[in-house]
Amino acid sequence: MANSIMNVGISGLQAAQTALLTTSHNISNATTPGYNRQQAIQSTNTPLPHSNGFIGRGVQVSTVQRIYNQYLVSQSLQAQGQSSQLDSHYNEIKQIDNLLADTTSGLTPALHNFFNAVQDVASSPTSIPSRQAMLSNAEALVSRFQSMDQRLSEMREGVNSQIASSVNEINSLAQQVVRLNTNIQAVEGSANGQPANDLYDQRDALIRDLSKLANVDVVRQSNGHYNVFIGNGQSLVVGTSAMALKAVPSSSDPQRLVVAMDQQGGEIVLPEHQLQGGSLGGLLAFRSETLDPIQDGFNQLALGFANTFNAQHIQGKNLSGAPGVNFFTVTGPAAARNIRVAITDPALIAAADSVGEVANNRNALQLAELQTKNMLQGGTVSYQSAYSSLVSLVGNKTRELEVTSQAQESLLAQTDQAIQSLSGVNLEEEAANLLRYQRMFQASSKVIEISNSLFDSLLRI
Numbered sequence: 268m269a270n271s272i273m274n275v276g277i278s279g280l281q282a283a284q285t286a287l288l289t290t291s292h293n294i295s296n297a298t299t300p301g302y303n304r305q306q307a308i309q310s311t312n313t314p315l316p317h318s319n320g321f322i323g324r325g326v327q328v329s330t331v332q333r334i335y336n337q338y339l340v341s342q343s344l345q346a347q348g349q350s351s352q353l354d355s356h357y358n359e360i361k362q363i364d365n366l367l368a369d370t371t372s373g374l375t376p377a378l379h380n381f382f383n384a385v386q387d388v389a390s391s392p393t394s395i396p397s398r399q400a401m402l403s404n405a406e407a408l409v410s411r412f413q414s415m416d417q418r419l420s421e422m423r424e425g426v427n428s429q430i431a432s433s434v435n436e437i438n439s440l441a442q443q444v445v446r447l448n449t450n451i452q453a454v455e456g457s458a459n460g461q462p463a464n465d466l467y468d469q470r471d472a473l474i475r476d477l478s479k480l481a482n483v484d485v486v487r488q489s490n491g492h493y494n495v496f497i498g499n500g501q502s503l504v505v506g507t508s509a510m511a512l513k514a515v516p517s518s519s520d521p522q523r524l525v526v527a528m529d530q531q532g533g534e535i536v537l538p539e540h541q542l543q544g545g546s547l548g549g550l551l552a553f554r555s556e557t558l559d560p561i562q563d564g565f566n567q568l569a570l571g572f573a574n575t576f577n578a579q580h581i582q583g584k585n586l587s588g589a590p591g592v593n594f595f596t597v598t599g600p601a602a603a604r605n606i607r608v609a610i611t612d613p614a615l616i617a618a619a620d621s622v623g624e625v626a627n628n629r630n631a632l633q634l635a636e637l638q639t640k641n642m643l644q645g646g647t648v649s650y651q652s653a654y655s656s657l658v659s660l661v662g663n664k665t666r667e668l669e670v671t672s673q674a675q676e677s678l679l680a681q682t683d684q685a686i687q688s689l690s691g692v693n694l695e696e697e698a699a700n701l702l703r704y705q706r707m708f709q710a711s712s713k714v715i716e717i718s719n720s721l722f723d724s725l726l727r728i
Contacts, residue, residue, distance in 0.1 A: 271322075360668060561657055
């Protein structure tokens with residue numbers, strides 16, 4: 268009997284010790300990012316049958332499990348992917364919004380100044396200073412087109428750089444997930460299948476980092492491996508193998524980086540719709556949905572402006588009576604980058620019409636009227652209206668992304684709070700557990716002490 272009591276006491280002592288170790292581990296990792304609190308799961312030992320019933324044989328710790336909710340984690344991953352995409356898109360488009368809408372460095376003031384100078388020439392068609400001012404303001408307008416296009420091109424280069432960086436980071440994280448897949452299988456195999464909780468936390472932290480770069484879906488295998496899919500289902504990690512992504516020049520535009528995957532037989536370019544979510548998805552969406560149409564629209568504005576102004580300018584004649592020539596030179600498709608002022612001599616400005624005296628201002632008046640005429644898009648919009656539509660398009664999209672980004676960030680915070688409430692370490696609760704398991708340890712020690720006393724009594728008989 269004394270031996271049986273001692274075994275029961277020892278089982279309680281061991282269970283209390285394991286519980287104390289687990290609680291101490293929780294307390295030590297209270298501020299460790301990605302840590303899920305752990306709990307020692309106790310169960311009764313198989314009792315012994317007796318004529319007067321089953322006699323208990325104490326307790327055992329069946330496993331140490333982490334407190335984890337897969338559903339909440341999946342929600343958090345999806346929310347993180349969407350939040351990162353919106354943030355990435357918003358941060359990029361905000362730069363264009365600031366560029367286009369700036370009242371000092373945008374196109375509007377330069378356009379107004381140029382046409383004010385044209386109006387001055389119309390008021391004094393033979394004035395060389397007025398003509399020189401028109402040329403100077405034309406140079407300033409051309410410079411503004413070029414500088415804004417340069418800024419848009421720099422943004423495009425920045426997107427390329429960030430895409431390459433994101434691809435490298437995704438590959439690195441995928442390799443780390445593969446290593447943890449291998450380690451978890453080995454560790455659990457040597458521990459009779461007991462869960463490698465801390466390694467799970469490390470792997471989940473990597474998955475969380477991946478979700479910041481692209482949408483992530485995880486399928487857990489029976490051997491403990493994670494199969495990871497990014498974007499709209501593109502496989503990234505399968506067991507102990509990781510697919511290698513690459514940032515490569517597009518076949519249609521060498522200045523545009525796209526994402527490809529190394530496979531047998533060569534590279535396969537992944538369609539952008541398969542790489543949604545995360546900061547990478549945000550960059551791709553920004554480029555295709557905002558940067559491309561805005562830069563194309565800006566080039567069309569520069570081309571249309573130059574061509575329509577030239578068409579009117581060549582209808583007049585300059586101070587020497589010669590027919591007007593093109594005022595601007597421009598070539599597409601990079602019209603905003605290539606636009607130039609074609610003349611340098613103020614006397615070559617064709618302010619007069621083709622039939623009157625060289626001192627008349629009829630063509631200059633026609634040139635000045637171009638400012639408010641609907642000259643672009645089939646005669647439906649003016650220069651300013653075309654530019655304003657670009658500003659409005661970007662401004663509205665920026666406000667929309669700002670609102671949706673904040674809403675998604677709030678949703679992510681709520682989901683993470685739910686996870687923290689379930690899986691995070693509560694120091695007050697753990698302190699209470701320490702006292703509870705300490706008393707359990709002390710009580711089990713007392714059982715062993717009584718068992719020894721009973722055994723000594725039997726020996727004295």
